[in-house]
Amino acid sequence: MEGEIAALGKYIGAGLAAFGLGGAGIGVGNIVGNFLAGALRNPSAAPGQTANLFVGIAFAEALGIFSFLIALLLMFAV
Amino acid sequence: MAAEGTAEGGSGFSIHPMDQFIVKPLWGDGPVGTFTVTNVTLWMGVALLCVFALFVLATRHRGIIPTRLQSVAEVFYGFIHNMVEEVAGHDGVKYFPYVMTLFLFILLSNLLGLLPMSFTTTSHVAVTASLALLVFFGVTLIGIARKGLGFFSMFWVSSAPLALRPVLAVIEIISYIMRPVSHSIRLAGNLLAGHAVLKVFAGFASMAIISPLAIAGAVGIYALEVLVAFVQAYVFTILTCVYLKDAVGDAHH
Numbered sequence: 001m002e003g004e005i006a007a008l009g010k011y012i013g014a015g016l017a018a019f020g021l022g023g024a025g026i027g028v029g030n031i032v033g034n035f036l037a038g039a040l041r042n043p044s045a046a047p048g049q050t051a052n053l054f055v056g057i058a059f060a061e062a063l064g065i066f067s068f069l070i071a072l073l074l075m076f077a078v
Numbered sequence: 079m080a081a082e083g084t085a086e087g088g089s090g091f092s093i094h095p096m097d098q099f100i101v102k103p104l105w106g107d108g109p110v111g112t113f114t115v116t117n118v119t120l121w122m123g124v125a126l127l128c129v130f131a132l133f134v135l136a137t138r139h140r141g142i143i144p145t146r147l148q149s150v151a152e153v154f155y156g157f158i159h160n161m162v163e164e165v166a167g168h169d170g171v172k173y174f175p176y177v178m179t180l181f182l183f184i185l186l187s188n189l190l191g192l193l194p195m196s197f198t199t200t201s202h203v204a205v206t207a208s209l210a211l212l213v214f215f216g217v218t219l220i221g222i223a224r225k226g227l228g229f230f231s232m233f234w235v236s237s238a239p240l241a242l243r244p245v246l247a248v249i250e251i252i253s254y255i256m257r258p259v260s261h262s263i264r265l266a267g268n269l270l271a272g273h274a275v276l277k278v279f280a281g282f283a284s285m286a287i288i289s290p291l292a293i294a295g296a297v298g299i300y301a302l303e304v305l306v307a308f309v310q311a312y313v314f315t316i317l318t319c320v321y322l323k324d325a326v327g328d329a330h331h
Binding site for chain 1: 267271
């Protein structure tokens, strides 16, 4: 019985941890959306900023990946 | 993991989405030790052979009119060289060969992992953490060698009010130490998640009612994964350049 409750908590926790990925989605969407808005206003400046775009995406995404990692740890390692 | 997947029952999945990441010895079923030749060893070796084939064999007869493979090699070379020069600055070009090696190894590991029945070496944190830790320690050592103790002034934000500086220094140091963690987990997590999603769609394909939808979904996800393979290799290398800039760039703080 106790083991089952622990397993239940594990799966619920993993599901809750996956919510963090939504934040990463919002962050990445925000960055790309703003990049596109800027690029359409001034297309000639856009190619020089692609590196910044990808670095920004990477940083925003990393935090979501952390919560994905927590979900995986709960599922398979705890 | 396999037993767990089938024992749950009722899910109707014939394959477990995480089975593809199990490290197995290449021969026999023995335990995996430090020197066991596993499927990871095999696919890393294949990735190295592909890099060798692309950059040594394809460019052996360097012609004015390049062959198809030679122009691929030239495009990659020019792309990464520009990136290092733009992001890390002129002084960073000295470290271009290492950045190039990182990019090619990660890119080819990612792409080889997309072959059916293959193994994605970069989906394992052990592999990506080795790469990220080498970058972390390399950058720190280069920074200390070039700037001496001035390298640590990076953590002392002189543009902030004096009262805030110690707090900011603690935050900066923590974020500096977390760099290899996020650097490696990003690559491994992206590939792990992508390949698991691919296998989940493949599992749904065994259910007759939704199989056309599932197969179409798997094809779409596969196309996305090819893009992710390139983007993640690019992101890993460009972050290496950004970190390198801290070590070799001008002291702007």
